[in-house]
Amino acid sequence: MAPGLLPWRTDPIGPAEPTPLTITLDGVPVSGLVGQSLAGVILASGSVGFRRTSHDGRPRGVFCGIGVCYDCLVEVNGLRDVRACQRRAEGGDVVVTQHDPPPNLAEPQS
Amino acid sequence: MTSDVVIVGAGIIGAACARALAASGMDVTVVDRGCVAGGTSSACEGNLLVSDKGPGDELVLAQYATALWRDTAAEITEQLHGVVPSVEFDAKGGLVVATTDDGAVALLAFAAAQRAAGVDARELDSAQARGLEPELSPETRVAVHYPQDAQVQPTIAAMALIASARNHGATVVENTPVIAGIRDSDGALAGVATAAGELRARYVLIAAGPWSGDVAAMLGLPLPVHPRRGELLVTTRMRHRVFHKVYDADYVGAVESDDDALQTSSVVESTASGTVLIGSSRQQIGFESGMRVDVLAQVAAKAIRLFPFLADASVMRSYGGFRPFMPDHLPVIGADPRLPGLWLATGHEGAGIGLSLATAELIRDLMQGNATGIDAAPFSPARASLAPYLVGAA
Numbered sequence: 001m002a003p004g005l006l007p008w009r010t011d012p013i014g015p016a017e018p019t020p021l022t023i024t025l026d027g028v029p030v031s032g033l034v035g036q037s038l039a040g041v042i043l044a045s046g047s048v049g050f051r052r053t054s055h056d057g058r059p060r061g062v063f064c065g066i067g068v069c070y071d072c073l074v075e076v077n078g079l080r081d082v083r084a085c086q087r088r089a090e091g092g093d094v095v096v097t098q099h100d101p102p103p104n105l106a107e108p109q110s
Numbered sequence: 111m112t113s114d115v116v117i118v119g120a121g122i123i124g125a126a127c128a129r130a131l132a133a134s135g136m137d138v139t140v141v142d143r144g145c146v147a148g149g150t151s152s153a154c155e156g157n158l159l160v161s162d163k164g165p166g167d168e169l170v171l172a173q174y175a176t177a178l179w180r181d182t183a184a185e186i187t188e189q190l191h192g193v194v195p196s197v198e199f200d201a202k203g204g205l206v207v208a209t210t211d212d213g214a215v216a217l218l219a220f221a222a223a224q225r226a227a228g229v230d231a232r233e234l235d236s237a238q239a240r241g242l243e244p245e246l247s248p249e250t251r252v253a254v255h256y257p258q259d260a261q262v263q264p265t266i267a268a269m270a271l272i273a274s275a276r277n278h279g280a281t282v283v284e285n286t287p288v289i290a291g292i293r294d295s296d297g298a299l300a301g302v303a304t305a306a307g308e309l310r311a312r313y314v315l316i317a318a319g320p321w322s323g324d325v326a327a328m329l330g331l332p333l334p335v336h337p338r339r340g341e342l343l344v345t346t347r348m349r350h351r352v353f354h355k356v357y358d359a360d361y362v363g364a365v366e367s368d369d370d371a372l373q374t375s376s377v378v379e380s381t382a383s384g385t386v387l388i389g390s391s392r393q394q395i396g397f398e399s400g401m402r403v404d405v406l407a408q409v410a411a412k413a414i415r416l417f418p419f420l421a422d423a424s425v426m427r428s429y430g431g432f433r434p435f436m437p438d439h440l441p442v443i444g445a446d447p448r449l450p451g452l453w454l455a456t457g458h459e460g461a462g463i464g465l466s467l468a469t470a471e472l473i474r475d476l477m478q479g480n481a482t483g484i485d486a487a488p489f490s491p492a493r494a495s496l497a498p499y500l501v502g503a504a
Binding site: 053054055070073080081100101102103 | 202346347348349350353380382383384426
């Protein structure tokens with residue numbers, strides 16, 4: 001069970017018994033539930049800052065959770081720049097965190 | 111409350127002037143009807159450009175400013191470490207690109223004239239240009255590389271200059287509109303009245319960007335600073351694929367134009383966070399701030415012509431701001447001959463972030479009667495090209 005996940009039996013919302021699924025995050029299997037967003041699965045696994053800023057390498061993750069801030073971008077099944085908060089998790093999803101290096105300027109050729 | 115100078119406006123120009131004047135020992139109060147960098151300074155790109163300026167007075171001012179930015183950025187970063195975030199000074203250089211044969215001829219002639227005026231402007235063929243910017247359109251005919259072009263994060267830069275001014279003893283009064291001028295018994299300006307009381311001073315400096323005409327009108331004087339709207343698009347963050355400030359060669363024409371009608375040209379750059387900023391437009395529509403999809407569509411289409419990969423990019427937001435436009439295309443910097451005590455530092459159009467530091471040094475040296483770093487006469491409120499606009503009452 002993911003450390004950040006509320007056990008369904010004691011969840012005051014009273015959900016039906018959930019169906020588990022498993023994704024991989026940077027190659028490590030992470031368990032979640034059918035119906036969760038990728039951001040939900042990743043957060044519940046205990047990973048909060050899963051992206052780094054280009055220049056200072058500072059951690060970023062789910063900030064707004066509603067698709068506006070673009071801070072939770074991950075690569076999903078080979079597609080870059082997917083908002084984890086807007087993507088429903090599917091069993092077997094291969095999620096890779098993104099750390100884009102800053103541009104490295106070459107000297108002009110002229 | 112009495113100061114040596116009251117500065118009306120806490121944008122980048124007011125902030126830079128406050129810092130320069132306070133650092134030289136003057137007692138400075140900055141007053142703004144809103145907050146620091148609440149107007150144009152937070153609705154622009156933070157350009158520090160020489161590339162868009164042909165030989166002439168504005169270029170001389172820009173070259174003066176370029177020399178000041180590197181040291182000042184380093185200085186305020188060091189002084190304000192932990193107080194204000196990095197101003198993100200980045201001397202990334204500009205690349206102006208011609209995608210048509212006619213455009214190529216005009217661009218190379220423009221660059222040659224700039225080189226004669228001391229600008230570092232390096233001609234590149236298509237392959238060399240695409241060596242610097244691999245994603246650039248294969249339609250590229252020629253390009254000119256301007257290593258002196260740079261940028262800052264303009265909102266943070268204004269905040270940092272204000273913080274630095276405060277460290278030198280300046281007072282900043284926010285959310286306080288100026289409502290009138292105060293005259294002494296000789297009729298000279300002796301300060302301003304605000305909603306929160308009087309701010310008396312020997313000098314009043316108007317640095318209110320596109321709203322400077324409104325402030326001058328409150329003092330009874332006409333000042334032909336008009337708002338010119340510019341719109342920008344921001345993509346979602348992505349892998350860094352644009353490495354310089356990249357413009358199509360039309361940009362220079364749009365900036366220098368007098369035309370009221372909409373003009374767009376492409377200005378593309380990536381930001382530190384990985385988003386791509388796409389500009390820009392120029393349109394005289396007063397202080398109309400509604401979103402204009404037709405303008406943004408033109409801006410986007412021209413950006414795709416430079417960088418075809420942008421066709422698949424997602425736009426995260428758009429924003430626009432008002433540039434303080436002058437009828438004779440020069441900022442106005444110095445003492446207003448019509449009213450003793452009144453000083454002006456405004457009308458920088460889309461170049462105020464870059465020109466702010468040089469403007470501040472001119473104001474400081476003129477106010478204190480010292481020799482100026484460059485000839486200040488072309489920017490004087492008393493210049494001939496401005497005279498027709500300054501007559502009569504507001």
